[in-house]
Amino acid sequence: MNSCLRVDTGHVSYPIHIGSALLQQPQLIATYIQHSAVFVVSNLAIAELYLDRLKSALDGFVIDEFLIGDGEHYKTIQTVEDIVGAMLASGQTRETTVIALGGGVVGDIAGFAAAVYQRGVKVIQIPTTLLAQVDSSVGGKTAVNHTLGKNMMGAFHQPSAVLIDVDVLNSLPRRELRAGLAEVIKHGALADADYLSWLKTNAKELLSLHKNTITEMVLRSCEIKSRVVSEDEKEAGVRALLNLGHTFGHAIETLSGYGVWLHGEAVAVGMVMAADLSARLGKLTWEDARYLKSLVEAFELPSSPPGNLTPEQLLVAMARDKKATAKGIRFVLLNALGDACLEEDVPVEILRRTLQAGETLCCG
Ligand code: NAD
Ligand code: GLY
Numbered sequence: 001m002n003s004c005l006r007v008d009t010g011h012v013s014y015p016i017h018i019g020s021a022l023l024q025q026p027q028l029i030a031t032y033i034q035h036s037a038v039f040v041v042s043n044l045a046i047a048e049l050y051l052d053r054l055k056s057a058l059d060g061f062v063i064d065e066f067l068i069g070d071g072e073h074y075k076t077i078q079t080v081e082d083i084v085g086a087m088l089a090s091g092q093t094r095e096t097t098v099i100a101l102g103g104g105v106v107g108d109i110a111g112f113a114a115a116v117y118q119r120g121v122k123v124i125q126i127p128t129t130l131l132a133q134v135d136s137s138v139g140g141k142t143a144v145n146h147t148l149g150k151n152m153m154g155a156f157h158q159p160s161a162v163l164i165d166v167d168v169l170n171s172l173p174r175r176e177l178r179a180g181l182a183e184v185i186k187h188g189a190l191a192d193a194d195y196l197s198w199l200k201t202n203a204k205e206l207l208s209l210h211k212n213t214i215t216e217m218v219l220r221s222c223e224i225k226s227r228v229v230s231e232d233e234k235e236a237g238v239r240a241l242l243n244l245g246h247t248f249g250h251a252i253e254t255l256s257g258y259g260v261w262l263h264g265e266a267v268a269v270g271m272v273m274a275a276d277l278s279a280r281l282g283k284l285t286w287e288d289a290r291y292l293k294s295l296v297e298a299f300e301l302p303s304s305p306p307g308n309l310t311p312e313q314l315l316v317a318m319a320r321d322k323k324a325t326a327k328g329i330r331f332v333l334l335n336a337l338g339d340a341c342l343e344e345d346v347p348v349e350i351l352r353r354t355l356q357a358g359e360t361l362c363c364g
Helices: 026-030 044-057 077-089 104-119 130-136 166-171 174-191 193-201 203-207 211-231 238-243 246-256 263-280 286-298 311-320 348-356
Strands: 003-008 013-019 037-043 062-068 097-102 122-127 141-146 149-156 161-165 331-336 339-343
Touching (some): 013 211, 037 104, 044 062, 077 141, 104 141, 122 130, 130 166, 130 174, 130 211, 161 211, 166 211, 174 211, 174 263, 193 203, 211 238, 246 331
Parallel strands (some): 037 062, 037 097, 122 161
Antiparallel strands (some): 003 013
16 A cells, blocks of 8 residues: 655645555656656665666666765765766756665765755655654755764755655664664654554564554654644754654764664663653653653663763763753653653753663653
8 A cells, every 4th residue: 555645844845655666666756757867876785775676667767876885974075075076977957856765874965965966956765764764854854964063064955755665674674673663653752642552552563564564654654754844844843843862862872972873772762861851840750751661662772871871971962962052951851642842941950860860761
């Protein structure tokens, strides 16, 4: 069963197609390519698995490609310059459509290259990790890293379409799958408590990639993400709630060294810490905080920060996070499961208790 949702920001509208074997549907892909030239950006590992399949579906188009090395360390302005160079060398014009075939790294780089190439060309996102399918491919955030910070150069550049073929998840390493599931839990925690219970009931099927269950999950998560970005394209308000778990999570990622923890793993712990803090502030019940922690654990994700990080180190790293404001560290907290809020006035002594809790997070 294939489904289609729309993102509609008021000035841009585009579809998200979700289903099985979408990469084998040439008519579907062709709908979103207006002229004959296509420039595919992918990475070496993903290209080996899926580039031929995509190229077969693009029969009749003039295809050029650029393959990035695999990994976050390629997410640099140099890679964007290399892509722009390859596009110029192969004679791409403003009529070219870029196709991003890959996970969040490829999607962010290719999206940014499309945003800047001759002041902007169209891009189609074909996400191949679960994280990219439910999060990064939807909403138009594109970026590369600077040596002084992650995602520090970027642009909002909405795709012409997002094509999500759930079959590609079969080749995804299990750890990457679980990291994507953390973002899925995040969607339920911030916007839909019924979705959280559905996830708990279906944890086994989801971890074993039962196709119909996975498809339904990707659809439900994309519904939440598309609703949020349709309402607030440039993160002036409600979109910031998608950062649930990120203030704690970024601190863990930064202090552990990038690459040691996957982003989704750090977000999983960050959500549990946000639930603990919400309960300490009297917003969330301890029972609901424990429920969220147990859900994170049911998906085989970490639920407490590494023991070698001290509360003081975490505090300093959080204060440096780019989401910190002059007023204080900005948290996304929970009033209830499915009801998130922004909070900038957290008393530091209560925050310290969360940071000190370790494995007893959410125990109340
Ligand atoms: P990733 O793109 O590095 O992919 C993870 C690994 O899986 C890579 O080794 C990749 O080659 C491999 N892979 C991808 N698809 C595969 C498949 N189908 N089969 C086998 N292997 C496959 O990681 P990610 O988690 O997808 O993305 C992380 C990036 O996304 C970060 O740079 C983060 O900043 C960014 N991000 C962006 C947004 C946004 O809104 N733009 C949101 C969240 C995250
Ligand atoms: N991943 C957060 C956002 O898209 O805003």
